[in-house]
Amino acid sequence: MTLERATSGGLYLQLVNRLRERISSGELSPGDRLPSERDLAISLGVSRTTIVNAYRELEAQGLVRGHVGRGTFVCALEEANTGEGAFAWHGKVALSSLRSADSNLRALVRNTTDSSVISFATGVTALDRFPVARFAELTNCILSERPIDSLSLAPTEGHLSLRTAIATREQVAVGRIMVVAGAQQALDFATRLLVDPGESVIMDRPGYLGAIPVFRAAGANIVGWDSATGGVDELEDLILRFRPKFLYCTPTNRNPSGQTWSERFRRDLLELVRRYRMPVIEDDPYGELWFDNPPPPSLAKLSNGYGIIRIGTFAKTLSGALRLGWVTAEEAVINHLAVIKQRSDVCSPSLSQLAVGALIKSGDFDRHLTHLRPELKRRHDAMLRAISQEWPAGIVRFQRVSGGIFLWGDFGGRIDPCILQVEAGRLGVTFVPGESFYPEAGGRSEVRLCFASQPPAAIQEGVRRLGLAIRHELARNRQPLQQEPLV
Amino acid sequence: MTLERATSGGLYLQLVNRLRERISSGELSPGDRLPSERDLAISLGVSRTTIVNAYRELEAQGLVRGHVGRGTFVCALEEANTGEGAFAWHGKVALSSLRSADSNLRALVRNTTDSSVISFATGVTALDRFPVARFAELTNCILSERPIDSLSLAPTEGHLSLRTAIATREQVAVGRIMVVAGAQQALDFATRLLVDPGESVIMDRPGYLGAIPVFRAAGANIVGWDSATGGVDELEDLILRFRPKFLYCTPTNRNPSGQTWSERFRRDLLELVRRYRMPVIEDDPYGELWFDNPPPPSLAKLSNGYGIIRIGTFAKTLSGALRLGWVTAEEAVINHLAVIKQRSDVCSPSLSQLAVGALIKSGDFDRHLTHLRPELKRRHDAMLRAISQEWPAGIVRFQRVSGGIFLWGDFGGRIDPCILQVEAGRLGVTFVPGESFYPEAGGRSEVRLCFASQPPAAIQEGVRRLGLAIRHELARNRQPLQQEPLV
Numbered sequence: 001m002t003l004e005r006a007t008s009g010g011l012y013l014q015l016v017n018r019l020r021e022r023i024s025s026g027e028l029s030p031g032d033r034l035p036s037e038r039d040l041a042i043s044l045g046v047s048r049t050t051i052v053n054a055y056r057e058l059e060a061q062g063l064v065r066g067h068v069g070r071g072t073f074v075c076a077l078e079e080a081n082t083g084e085g086a087f088a089w090h091g092k093v094a095l096s097s098l099r100s101a102d103s104n105l106r107a108l109v110r111n112t113t114d115s116s117v118i119s120f121a122t123g124v125t126a127l128d129r130f131p132v133a134r135f136a137e138l139t140n141c142i143l144s145e146r147p148i149d150s151l152s153l154a155p156t157e158g159h160l161s162l163r164t165a166i167a168t169r170e171q172v173a174v175g176r177i178m179v180v181a182g183a184q185q186a187l188d189f190a191t192r193l194l195v196d197p198g199e200s201v202i203m204d205r206p207g208y209l210g211a212i213p214v215f216r217a218a219g220a221n222i223v224g225w226d227s228a229t230g231g232v233d234e235l236e237d238l239i240l241r242f243r244p245k246f247l248y249c250t251p252t253n254r255n256p257s258g259q260t261w262s263e264r265f266r267r268d269l270l271e272l273v274r275r276y277r278m279p280v281i282e283d284d285p286y287g288e289l290w291f292d293n294p295p296p297p298s299l300a301k302l303s304n305g306y307g308i309i310r311i312g313t314f315a316k317t318l319s320g321a322l323r324l325g326w327v328t329a330e331e332a333v334i335n336h337l338a339v340i341k342q343r344s345d346v347c348s349p350s351l352s353q354l355a356v357g358a359l360i361k362s363g364d365f366d367r368h369l370t371h372l373r374p375e376l377k378r379r380h381d382a383m384l385r386a387i388s389q390e391w392p393a394g395i396v397r398f399q400r401v402s403g404g405i406f407l408w409g410d411f412g413g414r415i416d417p418c419i420l421q422v423e424a425g426r427l428g429v430t431f432v433p434g435e436s437f438y439p440e441a442g443g444r445s446e447v448r449l450c451f452a453s454q455p456p457a458a459i460q461e462g463v464r465r466l467g468l469a470i471r472h473e474l475a476r477n478r479q480p481l482q483q484e485p486l487v
Numbered sequence: 488m489t490l491e492r493a494t495s496g497g498l499y500l501q502l503v504n505r506l507r508e509r510i511s512s513g514e515l516s517p518g519d520r521l522p523s524e525r526d527l528a529i530s531l532g533v534s535r536t537t538i539v540n541a542y543r544e545l546e547a548q549g550l551v552r553g554h555v556g557r558g559t560f561v562c563a564l565e566e567a568n569t570g571e572g573a574f575a576w577h578g579k580v581a582l583s584s585l586r587s588a589d590s591n592l593r594a595l596v597r598n599t600t601d602s603s604v605i606s607f608a609t610g611v612t613a614l615d616r617f618p619v620a621r622f623a624e625l626t627n628c629i630l631s632e633r634p635i636d637s638l639s640l641a642p643t644e645g646h647l648s649l650r651t652a653i654a655t656r657e658q659v660a661v662g663r664i665m666v667v668a669g670a671q672q673a674l675d676f677a678t679r680l681l682v683d684p685g686e687s688v689i690m691d692r693p694g695y696l697g698a699i700p701v702f703r704a705a706g707a708n709i710v711g712w713d714s715a716t717g718g719v720d721e722l723e724d725l726i727l728r729f730r731p732k733f734l735y736c737t738p739t740n741r742n743p744s745g746q747t748w749s750e751r752f753r754r755d756l757l758e759l760v761r762r763y764r765m766p767v768i769e770d771d772p773y774g775e776l777w778f779d780n781p782p783p784p785s786l787a788k789l790s791n792g793y794g795i796i797r798i799g800t801f802a803k804t805l806s807g808a809l810r811l812g813w814v815t816a817e818e819a820v821i822n823h824l825a826v827i828k829q830r831s832d833v834c835s836p837s838l839s840q841l842a843v844g845a846l847i848k849s850g851d852f853d854r855h856l857t858h859l860r861p862e863l864k865r866r867h868d869a870m871l872r873a874i875s876q877e878w879p880a881g882i883v884r885f886q887r888v889s890g891g892i893f894l895w896g897d898f899g900g901r902i903d904p905c906i907l908q909v910e911a912g913r914l915g916v917t918f919v920p921g922e923s924f925y926p927e928a929g930g931r932s933e934v935r936l937c938f939a940s941q942p943p944a945a946i947q948e949g950v951r952r953l954g955l956a957i958r959h960e961l962a963r964n965r966q967p968l969q970q971e972p973l974v
Contacts, residue, residue, distance in 0.1 A: 060822070061822055062662065062818060062822065086817070086819075087764070087766070087793050087794040087817060088764065089766075089817065089819045089820055089823070090819070092681055092732065092733075092766055093680060093681065093823060094679065094680060094681055094682050094683045094686075094732075095683050096679065096683060097679060097680050097681075097823065097826075097827065122640070124639070124640075127634075127635055127638045127639065128635070130634070130638050132630055132631070132634045132638075133631075135630065136626070136627050136630040136631060139623070139626060139627075139630075140623050140626075140627060143619055143622065143623040143626075144619070144620075144623060147614075147617065147619045148614055148615070150808065151614045151617050151619075151806040151808050152611070152614065152806075152807075152808055153609070153611075153807050153808055154808065175549070181668060181810075181832045181836075182832055182833060184830070184831065184832050184833045185831060185832040188830060188831050188832070192581065192583065192584060193580060193581060193584050194579055194580065194581055194584075195581050196581045196582050196583060199581075210829075210830065210833070213826075213829070213830040214830050217827075217830060245579065245581075246579075277574070277575065279574070279576075279579055306574050307574040319638040319639075320639075320640050320833070321637065321638050321639055321640055321641065321836060321837035321838065322836055322838075323668075323832060323833070323834070323835065323836045330573070330574060330576065331549060332573075332576045332577070333576055335547070335548060335549070336576070336580060336584065339584075339700075340584065340704075342697075342700070343671070343675060343697065343700040343701050343704060344671065344672060344675050344831070345668045345669055345671050345672040345675070345810060345832075346669060346671045346697070346807070346810070347810070348810065349668075349808055349809055349810045349836060349839060350808035351808065351809075351839070352836060352838070352839075
C-alpha cells in the first residue's frame with residue numbers, strides 16, 4: 001500500500017479509503033487484525049497521528065473495532081452493506097454535508113459512557129455534586145401538579161418560566177433570552193443565521209473543538225486568531241483582510257486554555273468590533289465557574305448587548321445531559337433564531353425547562369453554585385498536585401487558570417499528544433490532544449485535561465496512569481525504530 | 488397606501504414592510520389601532536388572507552398585537568430597536584436564513600399555551616391520557632438508581648437502552664436506529680444530509696406544514712405531487728422532469744388529509760423509486776394510531792430499508808413536549824446523520840431517553856397504546872357527530888379516515904378558511920387553514936381539524952363555536968361590500 005504525498009489530511013483520507021476498499025472487497029475479512037498504529041506509521045512513512053485518526057474514523061464508520069491491549073480488528077458487515085442490495089447513499093449526500101465529517105466530538109461523547117476509563121477528556125463538571133434529590137423532587141412536583149403544562153409543547157423561544165428565571169439572573173429583558181438545546185445548538189443556529197458558504201469567520205484559537213465542524217459545515221472560511229498572543233491590533237488586520245461575518249470567542253475561563261480576558265482587553269475589543277460593526281458570538285459556558293473572584297463582566301454586559309450573541313448553558317453548572325442552554329441577544333436576533341429553531345426542532349422539552357426554571361427560582365441553583373465553585377478549585381489543585389508528584393519534573397507547562405474546568409499543558413515538543421493518547425487509552429485514561437482545538441495546524445505539543453469531572457482520588461489515579469504513559473513514551477522515543485513488514 | 492400588483496406573496500411582504508416603516512418612523516404610534524382586516528382588504532383591493540397573514544407576521548415580529556374582539560394595536564418598541572444604538576443585524580443575515588422566515592409552526596405552538604382557546608389546530612394527541620404517574624415513577628427511579636447515567640451525555644446516536652427498545656419494537660438492528668429530538672429534527676437532518684441549494688424534492692401534498700420551511704431553508708425547489716390524485720405515473724413524470732433528491736411522504740394516516748396508502752400502492756411506489764434510485768423520506772408519526780385495523784406495513788418494512796429514511800416519533804403516542812423521535816435507516820445513513828446531530832446539538836437529553844426506554848421495556852408503552860387507540864376513535868366519532876349536529880348541512884365534506892388525529896374538510900369554495908380562522912379565533916376556537924399544507928397555491932377551501940387533543944365535551948363546544956363562525960361568515964358573504972376610507 002502506498003500513499004500519495006499531499007496534506008496530512010489527504011494522507012489520512014487516502015488511508016481510510018484504501019482500508020475501506022480492502023474491507024469491502026473482502027481482501028480484509030471480519031476478525032482480521034490490522035497492523036498496530038506504530039508499525040503502520042513506520043511502514044508507510046507517515047506520522048502515527050495519521051494512522052490513529054484513520055483507525056478512529058474507520059471505527060466511527062463501524063468497519064473496525066479497537067480492543068484495548070489487543071489491537072484493531074475488522075468488523076462483520078451488516079447484511080445491508082454488502083452484496084447487490086445496498087442503496088448507493090454516498091452519491092446522494094449534499095456537498096454541505098460532505099464539508100464536515102469530523103467525528104471528534106462524537107468519539108468524545110462515546111467515551112464518556114465507558115466506566116473503566118478515567119476521562120479527563122470530556123468537558124464535564126462535577127456530576128457527583130448535582131442536586132439529584134432536589135431535582136427529582138421538583139420534577140415530580142411539576143409532573144403531578146402541572147401535567148398538561150409539562151406535556152404540552154413549549155413556545156419556540158422557551159418556556160416563559162425558564163426564560164424569566166434566566167432573564168432575572170442575567171438582568172436583561174425576557175425578550176432577549178431564548179432557550180436552546182445546549183450551547184452547541186446555539187452556535188449552530190447563530191452560524192446558520194449569519195454565514196453563507198465562502199464567507200469568513202474569526203475564531204479565537206485554540207478554541208472549542210465543537211465549533212470547528214459547525215463553521216466548516218456552513219462553508220465558512222475559518223480564520224484563526226489567538227487573543228493571547230495576537231491582541232486587538234492583529235484582530236483589526238484580520239477584519240480588514242477577511243471581512244469576517246463574526247468573531248467567535250470564549251472570553252472567560254476559555255476552552256481549552258482556561259484564560260480569562262481582562263476588562264481592559266474586553267473594552268478595547270468591543271471598541272474595535274463596534275467600529276467595524278462586526279458581530280461577536282460570545283461563548284460563555286464557564287463564566288459562573290470562578291475560584292476566588294468573579295471574572296470581569298461579559299462582553300454582552302459591557303456593550304449592553306450591542307452586536308453580541310452571547311451563549312449560556314446549564315451544561316457546566318448542572319449537567320450537559322439536560323441539553324439546556326440559552327442565547328442572550330437583541331430581540332431582532334432572537335426572532336431570527338426562533339424561526340431557525342422552529343424548523344430545526346420546534347422547541348425544547350418542557351419538563352426539564354420547568355424543572356430548571358423552578359431550581360433557579362427557588363434559589364437552589366445559586367446555592368448549588370456556591371458549593372460547586374470551591375469543589376472545582378479543590379479538584380484543580382488536586383490535579384496540579386498529582387502532576388507535580390507523578391510526572392517527570394519539567395515535562396509539561398500549564399497555563400495558570402482562575403476558574404473553569406480545564407488545564408492546558410504544553411509538552412514543549414518532547415511528547416506527541418496523539419501518540420500519548422493511544423498509550424494512555426491502553427492504561428485506562430483519556431484526554432484531548434491539543435490539535436483538536438485549532439482550525440488549522442497547531443497544538444501538536446499541547447493537551448487539554450478536564451479536572452472537574454472526577455473526584456480527587458480518581459484524579460490522582462488518572463494522573464498516575466498518564467505519568468506512566470508519558471514515561472513509556474519518553475523511553476520509546478529513545479529506542480531506535482525497527483523496520484517491519486509493510487501492510 | 489398603494490401596493491404594486493405582483494404575486495400575492497409579494498403583496499403581503501409589501502404590506503408588512505410598509506406598516507413596519509410607518510411604525511418605525513413614528514407615523515403609527517404605540518397604542519394606535521390598525522384598520523380591521525376586512526376594511527383594509529377592501530380599501531386595498533386585496534384578499535383578506537393577505538391582510539391576515541401580514542398582521543400575523545407583524546405580530547410575530549413584536550410590532551403589533553391582536554386582542555380578541557378589540558382589534559390589532561401597535562406595540563411599544565424595545566429601547567434597543569429604536570434610536571442610534573441598534574446594531575444593524577439585518578444586513579448580516581445569511582441568504583440561507585432569509586430563504587425561510589415562515590413562522591406558521593411557531594404561531595401554532597404559541598397558541599397551544601392559551602387555555603381559554605379550544606385548539607383543533609396543533610397536532611397534539613390525548614395528553615390527558617398520558618401515563619403521568621408511571622412516567623414520574625420511572626423518572627424518579629432512574630434518577631435515584633442511576634444518577635450519573637441520567638446526568639452524563641448520551642451517545643450521539645442515542646442512549647443504547649432506548650435505541651434497543653425501539654429496535655426491538657421495529658424489528659431492525661440497533662445500528663439502524665438513531666434517536667433524535669423529535670420528527671422535525673429528523674426531517675431537518677435528512678434534508679441537510681441530502682439537499683444542496685437549487686436541487687428539487689418531491690412532497691406529497693397536502694403534507695406536513697413544518698416540512699415546507701425545512702425544504703425552503705435548504706434552498707430546495709419543492710415539487711408538489713398529490714398521491715391521492717396523481718398516482719405513481721405522475722410521480723414518474725416528476726422524477727424524470729426534476730431529478731429530485733428525494734420524495735417526502737406520510738403513507739399512513741397522512742397529515743393533514745388522514746389518508747393511508749394501500750399495500751398495493753406502496754409496492755408500486757417502491758418499485759418505481761427503486762428503479763430510479765430515488766431516496767424516500769417516510770414520515771410516520773401516526774402509524775401506531777389506527778382505529779380498527781393496523782395499517783399496511785411501512786415502506787421501510789416492505790423494502791427492508793432499501794433507500795428509505797423512516798422517521799418515527801413519540802410526539803403523537805406519548806407527548807411532543809418530550810422532543811423524542813427516531814430515524815430508521817441503513818447504517819451508512821445513520822452514521823451521516825449522527826455527524827450532523829453531533830455538530831447540531833451533540834445528543835438528546837439522557838433522562839427522558841432512559842425514561843421512555845424503560846416505559847417501552849416494561850410494556851407500559853404498549854399498554855398505553857391499547858388504551859389510546861379506542862380513545863382517539865371515540866374523539867373522532869364525537870367530532871363528526873358534533874359537526875353533523877352543529878354545522879349547516881352540506882357545508883363541508885370530510886375525507887374518511889381510519890386512524891391518526893386529523894380530519895380534513897373541504898368547504899367547496901363556500902367559505903374562505905383564512906377568514907373563518909379570524910372569526911373562529913374571536914370565538915375561542917382554532918384550526919389550521921388548508922393552504923398551510925401546500926408548498927404552492929392550494930387548499931384555499933380546506934381545513935384541518937385535530938380531533939385528538941380535546942375530550943368529547945370540549946370537542947362538542949369547539950365544534951359549536953366553529954359552527955357559529957361559519958354561520959357568521961355565510962351571513963356576511965351575503966352582505967354587499969361597503970367602501971371605506973383608505974388606510
